[in-house]
Amino acid sequence: MNEHPYIDSPIKSHTDMATDTDINTNESAVTDAETSDTNTKHIRIINTFMKRRTHMNKHAEQALTDPKFAQYLVNNSVGDGNLEGIHDLHALFADSPNGRDAPLTLEIGFGLGDSFIEMAAAEPTRNFVGIEVHEPGIGKCAYMAGSQGLTNVKIINGDAIQLLKQLPENHLDRIQLYFPDPWQKKRHHKRRFVSPERMALVTRSLKQGGWFHTATDWEHYAFWMLDVLDNFAGLTNQAGYGNFTPRPDFRPMTKFERRGLNSGHKVWDLIYTKD
Ligand SMILES: C[S@@+](CC[C@H](N)C(=O)[O-])C[C@H]1O[C@@H](n2cnc3c(N)ncnc32)[C@H](O)[C@@H]1O
Numbered sequence: 001m002n003e004h005p006y007i008d009s010p011i012k013s014h015t016d017m018a019t020d021t022d023i024n025t026n027e028s029a030v031t032d033a034e035t036s037d038t039n040t041k042h043i044r045i046i047n048t049f050m051k052r053r054t055h056m057n058k059h060a061e062q063a064l065t066d067p068k069f070a071q072y073l074v075n076n077s078v079g080d081g082n083l084e085g086i087h088d089l090h091a092l093f094a095d096s097p098n099g100r101d102a103p104l105t106l107e108i109g110f111g112l113g114d115s116f117i118e119m120a121a122a123e124p125t126r127n128f129v130g131i132e133v134h135e136p137g138i139g140k141c142a143y144m145a146g147s148q149g150l151t152n153v154k155i156i157n158g159d160a161i162q163l164l165k166q167l168p169e170n171h172l173d174r175i176q177l178y179f180p181d182p183w184q185k186k187r188h189h190k191r192r193f194v195s196p197e198r199m200a201l202v203t204r205s206l207k208q209g210g211w212f213h214t215a216t217d218w219e220h221y222a223f224w225m226l227d228v229l230d231n232f233a234g235l236t237n238q239a240g241y242g243n244f245t246p247r248p249d250f251r252p253m254t255k256f257e258r259r260g261l262n263s264g265h266k267v268w269d270l271i272y273t274k275d
Contacts (some may be wrong), residue, residue, distance in 0.1 A: 031100040048161065049109070049133050049181060060139025063146060072142040074156045078135055081158025087166050092154045093127045101126045102152070103173040106205075108160040108193070109180055113141025115252040120145070120153045122250070126173075130154040131163055160193075164201040173263045175202055175209045179256035182218035196227045196232060203234045206274040213239070215251065217260025222268035235272040245269045 056064075063069040064077050074092060076082055090100040110116040110130040120128040130153070132138050138157050145153040162259050180193040194214060202212050212235065216222050216250065222244070230241050239245040247269050257267055 003261070030261050038159045046190055046192050048160070048183075048198070049159070054134075054136050056139060058187070060144040061138045063143035064069050064135070064138075064139040069142045071155055071157050074129075074154050076156065076219040077104050077142070077155070077157045079157075081133065081156065083156070083158045083162050083166060086156065086163065087168070089129050089154075089167065089171065090127070092129065093218060096127075096151045098125060098127050098152055104129065104171075105174040105176060106131065106160075106172050108175065109138065110141060111179075111255055112137045113138045113144060113155075115178065115254040116144060117141060117144040117148065117150070118252040119250070120150055121148055124150075124152055127152050127154075129154045129156060131158060131160045133157065133159060135182070147234055148191045160196060161201065164198075164205050167205045170207045172205050173207055175206060175210075175212045177212070178212040179216060179253070179260070180214070180221075182216065182221045184218070184220070189224075192221065192224065194221075194228050196228055199228060199232050199235070203232070203274055208274055211271055211273045213248075213251070213269070213271045215247075215257070216259060217265035217267050218264070219268075222270075225268075228272060229272050232272075234275050236275055238271040238273060245271045 038040075064073070074086065078208065091106055092098045093102065104125060105119075105128050107116045107119075107128065107130045110132050111129060111134065113132075116128065116130045116232065120126075130141060131139070132155070134159070138155055142155055145155070166243060177193060181191070183189055183191045199212075206212065216225065226242070226244065229235055230237055247250075247267060248271075251269070260267065
């Protein structure tokens with residue numbers, strides 16, 4: 001049985017297999033991504049995602065292969081994303097109407113991209129970069145960007161943790177993470193995106209005054225996020241310590257949010273600014 005409804009059909013990649021092997025061992029020693037294990041001499045990679053096998057529709061497939069959509073796809077969009085050489089997200093817009101100096105939002109894990117594209121279309125003077133590992137989602141998102149003729153969107157295939165490690169400090173105006181995988185089982189909590197180690201990367205990448213916006217429909221994760229973020233030096237809760245933010249109108253309903261609401265869940269938003 002699946003752990004939670006977010007996972008349709010997990011595909012094991014090499015890194016997932018490495019991770020699963022570790023899953024019952026020394027959780028406290030495993031922090032974020034790569035940890036050398038001096039006893040077994042192997043590298044552990046703790047992913048925040050599990051690649052899902054879902055149908056690739058015709059439009060998604062077209063966007064991943066038709067050169068017309070290539071302007072949206074920053075790197076190889078099929079297979080495991082290779083992030084080599086991606087160190088400056090502003091530079092991706094150097095030849096676009098907004099140019100490289102427009103404020104920049106990074107959305108992590110946009111899923112199928114509907115709400116990401118809706119936000120980008122609503123704020124045409126802001127640049128939007130989305131990163132995802134789910135190929136059908138990458139394709140669908142590029143298709144929607146192309147159909148609407150958006151010039152302020154770029155899509156990266158790959159692990160956001162790796163990307164954040166490669167970016168300079170004080171680089172991004174906003175980072176948004178909507179309905180991240182909740183990883184409900186206790187032994188899987190180390191895969192949760194919102195953790196002190198991963199928030200150190202998020203905070204480092206944000207400009208001063210930049211914000212991190214997240215939302216979840218899982219109550220345990222919501223209070224976990226509140227605890228991690230409220231106690232993270234360098235971030236300030238916009239709703240005041242101990243409080244969630246009322247749902248902002250600028251955040252469109254996402255697919256996973258709708259699914260959560262249909263299952264009777266509530267939704268919790270959190271917005272933090274970098275001091
Ligand atoms: C539960 S889905 C939510 C999708 C979308 N935000 C929504 O609300 O409909 C979480 C998504 O985050 C992606 N994801 C998780 N960890 C990631 C990472 N480290 N880098 C890129 N994408 C990631 C997963 O592939 C998945 O599509």
